[in-house]
Amino acid sequence: MSDQRSVLTGEHFVNGDWACAEGGLAAGCKFFAGYPITPATEIAERMSKRLPEVGGVFIQMEDEIASMNAILGASWGGSKSMTSTSGPGFSLMMENFGLGIMTETPCVLVNVQRGGPSTGLPTLVGQADMMQARWGSHGDYEVIALAPQSPQECFDLTIEAFNLSESYRIPVLVMSDEVVGHMTEKVVVPKPEDIHLVPRRKPSVPPEEFKAFQPREDLVPEMCTAGEGYYVHVTGLTHNERGYPVVTAEAQDRLVRRLVDKIRLNADRIIRVQEENLADADVIVVSYGISARTAKSAVAMARAKGYRVGFLRLITIWPFPEKRIRELARKVSAFVVPEINFGQIAREVERCAGGRARTIAVTHAGGAIHHPGKVLSVIEEAIRVKSGSGLVEETLVLR
Amino acid sequence: MARTEVRVSGFGGQGIILSGYIIGKAAAIFDKKNATMTQAYGPESRGGACSAQVVISEEEINDPEVSAPSVVVAMSQEAFTTFTKDLDPGCTILIDEDLVQPGASRDKLFAIPAMRLAEEMGKKVVANIIMLGFFAGKTDVVSREAMEQAIQSSVPARFAELNLQAFRRGYDLAVAAA
Structure with a gap:
């Protein structure tokens, strides 16, 4: 605490x-x-x-x-x-x-x-x-x-x-x-x-038995602190469970596969999204950060007009909520993705949609935020044109 | 109350951003509504054009941008020219009459010599707070009590009384002229 x-x-x-x-x-x-x-x-x-x-x-x-x-x-x-x-x-x-x-x-x-x-x-x-x-x-x-x-x-x-x-x-x-x-x-x-805090997971064994890169069940190793009597070697080189360099394909596979898996296999525990009105949605607006706020204004306008539009906000961006987007792609005709770039997360959404739904990138070069009215017009277009798949780009001009 | 938008504008050094901050804080902390303040200013901290935008609502505020303000405060000619174009007819405009020439007459435009009054009080820097008092008296965006609490908690303690006097000066003028 x-x-x-x-x-x-x-x-x-x-x-x-x-x-x-x-x-x-x-x-x-x-x-x-x-x-x-x-x-x-x-x-x-x-x-x-x-x-x-x-x-x-x-x-x-x-x-x-x-x-x-x-x-x-x-x-x-x-x-x-x-x-x-x-x-x-x-x-x-x-x-x-x-x-x-x-x-x-x-x-x-x-x-x-x-x-x-x-x-x-x-x-x-x-x-x-x-x-x-x-x-x-x-x-x-x-x-x-x-x-x-x-x-x-x-x-x-x-x-x-x-x-x-x-x-x-x-x-x-x-x-x-x-x-x-x-x-x-x-x-x-x-x-x-x-305030909930996660403390450092300190060594559960005495120094002579401790290995700073030996994973526990969840693939994450315990960590010692300098000055507490634990010997540790820390390097950017590919290393074994004691931390010493081992520059071989086998050591690389063991280490880097674990670094990847400790996040991938725990993704469901890590990922957080905010979902609204997804049950009846024909089109889902996917956004994050400041763009999610203006997008939410646009979703409210669209629903006020009677369109069945859902809202999915990414709180966790990485790891990407692949599973959820895949599930939703089976139920909707399009994802609309406003973000202040030229379609970085939109391409992730498209990848997960896998051709089952269209992904419309609402792009913006930066310097200002999306205008909710413009996002609304892209939503309306997505509702009107039901056919097609893959990635489409709707470029926004400055508000 | 639905969404209300306020813009405070002038040049850097006049306390424009602080004014927007105090309005937002009064609404969010002391009137218990939602408030979002954003700001725009040039690379120079003094002398350049600057403005503070405040959105106040009892509902969740999604879009932080001000597009149809109900109140515009202009403390410089440049700010007045820039920010009083294309306003809704119902928009209240508050100006410092010595710093802004409004040109054509307008409904709901109110003026006080905030800078001159501040000089009379011996502290030019409180012109923005006099204007905030005028704002509180002329509009019902935030309550007087909330504004006073916001001022008190936003300025250094030794200047709290001076700032509250400045606020009341502006407030009294607004109420007397009404």
Whole structure:
């Protein structure tokens, strides 16, 4: 349980970035390393003020490469740790994000997405890092990524991200965006005793028997902390259960298959979606983050007009809710997928629909959010044209 | 109450974003409604055009964008020109009469010399709070009590009394002129 100082119990009128920082603190985060970047700076700023108050450490690093490495080191040192960034910094963090995957290091990385590629739109919204979150580091692996749609969810999902990172020994991504990060709304912070926290699963055997990469039944190994008498070797190279490099196809298969399976086989436990009006739906709008809010306005307008439209919001983006989309594809004629990119999650939906239903990507280059009226017109088109399958793109202009 | 949209606009340094924040906080925390504030400003923190948008509703707020405001506060000529185009006829417009020349006469346009009144109080920085008092008196978007609580909890404690006086100055002018 977190202490009182770390949890600002009560009602606050604050932005999403503030809420990510306070969510981290409420989860017991005691170490933050980062480099300021719009629109994520407010997270680092808040942490720089708050961490010293709760006995934690804030370090402004020389860049994002070092920031990611520092939080991995802090995690092995026994701290819950966190960083935050946006587009260009996310690119720099990717190499060591992969190191975190390979070394199975729990920590949390918040990406407050802005328009890209490159420096793009520093002050304006984007959702175009969704595939970078999935595949941005080299090699093959599975990730966990969550997408908050409000400041309240920035708080709640940052806590959830810490819990998932401890449960599965993996760096977890919170994929926020500029509008959610800078939007100010009421955030309710519960009492410390009402916040569910997953503690680190420490070694259950004495040091001489301990293997830092020996999986338990759920494929996740226990984790020791530096300085407690447990010897451990931590490397990005393919390694055996003691952590020592073994550069063979057999060791690779054993390790990387487990890194993939520990997420795939636990996917049902990890995935969270919000579903509304799916029972009678002809068309389902699938969205996430800020786009899910404007999409929900459009769904309400469509239902007011008598159309049978359902709403599916992805709270967990990765692992992707494949099973659910496959089931729904048998019952509906189309999925409408608004997102602030050129169809990243829409392609996942299309893959899972497997030709049984059409997928209409409601695309947007970034810099603004979708207009609900435009999403409504795509829904109406989807209702009208029942035939066809595969991926169709409806490009949005600025609102 | 269905959805109500408010835009507060001016230039950086006038406390525009804080004004939007206080309206939103009054509605969300003290009037117990839902409120969403978003903001737009240029790369410069002082002098550039800026605006705060607040959506208030008793229902869930999905779309955070302001498209049909019921109230526009304009504290600069540029803001007035930009944000009073294509308004619904019922929209209330509040301006600082020394900073904005409205041109053609309009229904539901109300003016006070907020900046000048603030100077008379010896603190130019409270012009935005005087305007918030005027806003609270001229509209029924948020309650007076909620606004006072929001101000008190948003400014440094040693300036709370000054800000509350500024608020009441604007409020009294609004009520007297009604």
